[in-house]
Amino acid sequence: MKTKTIEWFFDILRDDNQCILYSGNFNDDITDRVIQLAEHNIDLHHEKVKIKKRVSYLLAECFQNIIRHGKVEDADDQMKQETGFFMSRNSDSKYYITSGNLIGVEFVEKLEGQLNQVNNLNQEELKLLYRKVITEGEMSEKGGAGLGLIDMARKSGRKLVYKFQEFNDLYALFYNQIILDSEAESVKKEQGAHNIEFAIQMHNKMVANKIILMQRGDFSRDSIIPILNIMENNVMSAIENSYLMKEIFHIMVELLQNIGRHGYEFESEKEGIFALSRNGNEYAVSAGNYIQNEKVDEFNKLLLKINGMTSDELKEAYIELLRDGDVTENGGAGIGLIDIARIATEKFEFKFSKVDTLKSFFTITVKNKLK
């Protein structure tokens, strides 16, 4: 992934409290864990239990909807890979849950009809319809989709936002967005960057840049381990080779802990962005965060120095740091970067962009593949 891509995403997501984007195939494991990651983010922001329950419910419903409407058993993996999309964002006391998936063209009309039906009803009417469907059976023969849609509209208290896009002769792309207010009095209108068209644009950008997962949030100490656990147990389990997976995990640990140690702290959070992408058999871990301007020079020099070293020099430097280096003071950023430079298959790609008089935005991408 290119540095300018991570900057593009960060610019958009910068004011979010939390955000997670996933682009790829959907299966039960992945959906469970992406939900878990999204829930973990809600926990961090100390939302009320009631809101958390509703968000969790809507997340799950959203995924079930994807699986129900999918009907894409015959679509090839590549196709599914490029069309599965999930995004959960929280900003301005609102939660935006957006999903995208393939559906058979023959279901488009019916689904659109159901969505219109649900959107034309007020809350009271939705409640009645819900009861009717529960007692008298589905409003469609397609296992419970109707009920799910009604419930999504009820729980979010808003119209369902959706969009169909052409894909090919057999399939269409269905995007769905649910918006949930965590404060009833919130009256702010959705900004451009939150509407469904923009979500689709982000999805396209992820596909074009082969990004599997992107997360924007707080990377201070307590937040990193759960993220890593979830990444490891799930998203990364797709990596065929367990040792390659371990190396990529190691790169993630070092880059994320690096943000925790050196990131610019604002309101006791170290905000950053992190992404995992895959191009053929090559994986790339990218991280972006603010750092204090006065740290830029030294850090830049360190990275240039590491990039200029041969593998033997890296090994020697690593062993020297283990022998003598005092890493207690700043937690050993140098040793961590040297360590991952040794397993990376390419030189680090990195960039510092000055933001204001206090801080700069730092991005780094580390690539690895099976050797």
Added chain:
Amino acid sequence: MLDRFELKPTEDTPEIILDPENQVFKISGRSMPEDAFAFYTPVFTWLIEYVKNPNEKTDFICDLEYFNSSSAKKIVELFFILEEIKDKDVKVIWNYEKDDRLIETKGEELQILLKIPVEMVAID
């Protein structure tokens, strides 16, 4: 004899058992605390006491599945303490999963760094 020292594993720290009476010295699991310094300090304290009056034989087993770079630094420092009793029968037994290059390499580096033997054991 020094009392048994034990740390239960957590999701980001290893299990550590130091039990001279039963001849068990073992670190296992994963070690990736962000503040490795704080985590390993009590282990150092214990080992520094131990080397004052060690067993005749100390086989220190490392069965680590993963550790971050700041833990690597601390683990090496642990073994530097054991170097003080290199006249006794002391060695590190470095277990790694066969094919796990990452952990194997770390063991080989210990062999370069330490003045006590590091026995590499590939586990199937």
